[in-house]
Amino acid sequence: MTRKSSITASTVNAMVNAGQLRGWHDLLAAEPHVAGTHGDERVIEKLRATFESFGLETDVHEFWALLPRPSAAVLQIVSPEQRDLILKERVLDEDLYTQHPALDPGWNAFSGSGDVTGEVVYANYGRKEDFETLATLGVEVRGRIVIARYGGNYRGYKAKFAQKAGAAGLIIYTDPAESGYTRGLLYPEGGYANDTCIERGSLQTLPYIGDALTPGVEATRDAPRLKIDEVGLCAIPVQPIGYGAALEIMKRMTGRAVADHAETRGWQAGLPVPYRLTGGEALRVRLKVEQDREIRRSANVVGVLRGSEEPRRMVVIGCHHDAWGFGASDPLAGTIALVEAARALSRAARELGPPRRSIAFCAWGAEEYGIIGSSEWVEGNRDLLATDAAAYFNLDMASMGVDFGSSSGPSIRRAIASAAAEVPQARDPERTVLDAWMGRGGDATDPSLPAFGDLGGGSDHVAFWCHVGVASAGLSAGGSPGTSYHSIYDNLAWYRKVVGEDYESAMMITRMAAGSALRLATEELLPIEPWVCVSEFRRHLRDVSGRGAAAGLWNAPEAATEPAAAQDGLAPVADPLAELDRDAASTQRELLETVAAWRDRVAAGKVSADELNDLNERLLATDRAWVLPEGLPERPWFKNLLAAPDRDSGYASWMLPMLRRVVEDKDAAGLEAAVKAYTGVFRSLREIVEIPGA
């Protein structure tokens, strides 16, 4: 039998080092490194060398994905007077990074190419409901150039809905109410967007994530590929700008004011002009965007710390490495914690013995274009992950302040909270992270847990969580006054001015990642709590029930008359969901009792190695029980019945997505299939924990 590891959280905590974190930051943020560029290649090589230096089993996992590059962009006011608008950030004497020649002007990857001129329409956030409001008010969008502000949804949906409404082009700007003088001091004096600051970013919105041309399969060099024209990428030109340029357009608009309609009163934001729905005939704007659509190579860098007793089973910690510029915050505020966790844990393993299970450290490529690297790796390792991945921890942009938080799959929440009880709070070491976190509010259902967010879309956890069903969590800390998101100001000068020089946030995140992973990698019985998924199911079922009643799909549930429902203190659900709720309630009880009994037996040393292996296999299977093999209707790549990205806005999550879709589409006919799918989950869960003869 292999030597038992004696790694503890406190030994790892002591090994984490601010100077090292600063060093990784210097190493990785030295130059712009957009996916598919030479800077990207150099970062990949640095990561490979670093992981190898830790003694990890290191693999550079290459992929070939559709990674557009910009070649030209023009934005002009054509009339009433001609004026070119600036499409790049101000170069600053106070921040020499802003002078780097490899920095791109502002652009949105996957924009269509084109040269259009037209009148202007303001569409607020460019959400589905915003375009519906414009239609209600009789505002013509067709043939016009839409200007929309960042916020409210994923930018790809702004483009999707603008194109659907017939817009000729789209301009997206950062409103000062979101980041600018309305929020605080401006960069370089403070941390918020100055008038030239531009948020870059991808527009990819497809019914899957990862490489646009290889859904469901790994994007190897020779993988079968869709034709680009079949994929349904954005066709209209889209250009992001700063609020200085936006003001030049907005102040020349002469149409109806947003304040004149109750529906659009909230569309007024932070620019010093009355916002208007239309620009009027006199104002004409020209937008020209050119981008290639080439397949380019990038890579994930994966380093494995091999476990001693269950080496196939693994905990994965990941963060992407690609950026829109230097990426000191996005992603490197997470990547440096990933690297430092790898260093500390591999050193601890050398000194104290490796953990029971393997820990994989994954620096993902091309996240920014569409969560590509992680998705391709997951697609290439789907079967292994389905059977043997215990959890995935994502660290994208993780160290941005001292206020720790997590959005997480339900089954590993207690493991994360337990880790937080052993990590000192950044800049307040007398307290633990858990103390500070609980101080900001407890979980709605279980007051012994801190408040976790619902894990949806937006970063490298999506393939793990939504495609394969691996329990996943984002770990991050925020609260610093400012943002340089996707701008050329996202560099070390900004980070050290705004987040700080002390790397306290990054130390806390490193310890949280290492500590959470250690719990999953070292405890004999996996600390997975399948009943919490069911408890969360029931909470979200109440939300869906209410939404369905509001949408007229069913009658609002009456006050509880059944003793069972009244007993557990939960609000009733609508009649067509009531049986499902009872099924969930009994499943929840059975899971709780059974797994508690397992835990007692393991603690008492009454379980053989084979039995333990069987119980762990069952625990992993409980997370996968939520996976519907055929996937969700209309977007089968997403298979987790507990959570999916919000279909209509991107960043947020749809919980119980198959039921939620029924409600959103008012598709009463789809209800039966949805209920059946969830009933199947509960049957599976009960079967998984049922041990013949036990």
Added chain:
Amino acid sequence: MTRKSSITASTVNAMVNAGQLRGWHDLLAAEPHVAGTHGDERVIEKLRATFESFGLETDVHEFWALLPRPSAAVLQIVSPEQRDLILKERVLDEDLYTQHPALDPGWNAFSGSGDVTGEVVYANYGRKEDFETLATLGVEVRGRIVIARYGGNYRGYKAKFAQKAGAAGLIIYTDPAESGYTRGLLYPEGGYANDTCIERGSLQTLPYIGDALTPGVEATRDAPRLKIDEVGLCAIPVQPIGYGAALEIMKRMTGRAVADHAETRGWQAGLPVPYRLTGGEALRVRLKVEQDREIRRSANVVGVLRGSEEPRRMVVIGCHHDAWGFGASDPLAGTIALVEAARALSRAARELGPPRRSIAFCAWGAEEYGIIGSSEWVEGNRDLLATDAAAYFNLDMASMGVDFGSSSGPSIRRAIASAAAEVPQARDPERTVLDAWMGRGGDATDPSLPAFGDLGGGSDHVAFWCHVGVASAGLSAGGSPGTSYHSIYDNLAWYRKVVGEDYESAMMITRMAAGSALRLATEELLPIEPWVCVSEFRRHLRDVSGRGAAAGLWNAPEAATEPAAAQDGLAPVADPLAELDRDAASTQRELLETVAAWRDRVAAGKVSADELNDLNERLLATDRAWVLPEGLPERPWFKNLLAAPDRDSGYASWMLPMLRRVVEDKDAAGLEAAVKAYTGVFRSLREIVEIPGA
């Protein structure tokens, strides 16, 4: 016996005429008419002639009051560069009124005179709590020039608190978040403040209203007067400016950002710069203000429509006539309704017989300086009003839109609501005013009534309501998109563009004023409901109880255990107030039952003329029962125990002011006297309605 009047609401409604209202507007808004100026004299003469032409008993009631005039003002940025800031509004080609030579630059009456230079401190709204926050954050105000935004309190308190904090001077500006691009289109395109628009206004904050030199007595030519230096008028220079000028100062400030402190995060408003607490050493501003402090003559114009059966008893309708410029909105949007109500009611009286009781139409002078004309008239007629005034209806700025509302003393609310049931809604004549009003929400205590506001300070009702105890109400309608408040843009061009050309709002207000007054002037038994005052007392007692608990004066009330308290569905009050609440509850029941019985007997014709007179006298006495002859502690001019202006902010009201003061000052020692005073009110109320032998 005199001929019974057959005036009905519908006959009066039919007599109200939009063309007439427009004509009164043309007549009274023809030139600037600041109190004490030649324009003021001409308006007084026009009103006298108009009232006489209606056949009213007309009196020009002169008074001599302290009415300062401005002589000079300079506001300069001295360093880092020198720059004069503009202290008057932009003259507009679209609005020829703006060119009138008699218009004053921006000024605040009762400013100190002086010439000061210093650094700048931003104090948000300049409220008591804002200066406390600055002190907490260690921001030095002493010797500096404070810049504060309008809103949040009466401007006089901004000056009072700035002076108390040691400021050298005060600049008050209109923030675009209050009126400007944040709210809608700017004048002259729309109705909101452009960058030069300046809110003028008085700074008088004394423990009484009316002429500063003659508290408690009428300001006749020869009245005994206080010395100016004894009065405690504002000593520092104060200057109002537009947001364009404010931006010139704010954008040069270099100190700490308001966003950097949790306490001041809400201080950021609508200017396109990060707001800061301090200007820094480099920014120096000079403020020079010169004003005289002269006693000037002005006058009220009072026209009485004499009642037939109870001619001494009167209902008063009032609105001031003085303005800071043309005053098309403030006050004339109310004054024209006053004049038209006088015309319609006097014509109706000629044709159908005069009403039972007298109606006095009062156009007040010098309201803008400190509610002077109405206060001097009330002081001169105090005894008559105390015995014989049935109600006061105030129409200041009343016709500003179609959404009718009222802040009102409790006892006449049902009379106003009944009148609203007989008046067609402006621009929606299929509905009544009551329908539309109820549609915006009902009263918190009595769902059969629409929602009324609590009547506090701010206009000509104050002397009637707070000094003498006459049941009073403000009647007004708003909802038009914009404001030109106290600026040179408050003229007919602005009013007709923003509120409209149709005078629908003014017709509605005229009808509401005439209809409400008619109910009080014609019903045999006065429609005064004394139990509603007690019901409102109990509601406000709960508020005071909660505030006292929050301030630590007493323990928070426990959940009701007493059946009595639980029975009426009201929350319990803190122990030291519980006996008072029980007292109120029994008084409320007794009033309700007794007056209902009176009403039944009168309706059944079982009451003699003498008995009726006695009952009406008793009803009038119930309103006066709330008057404490010695007045409130520290400000004895205010005598109504039900309501007073907010001592620390001006416009708002303190309900149950003697109890509220105990809470605000945490003066537990004052509680006994306060409870005793209210106990006395309830004893009086019960005595008033107790008829020996009945």
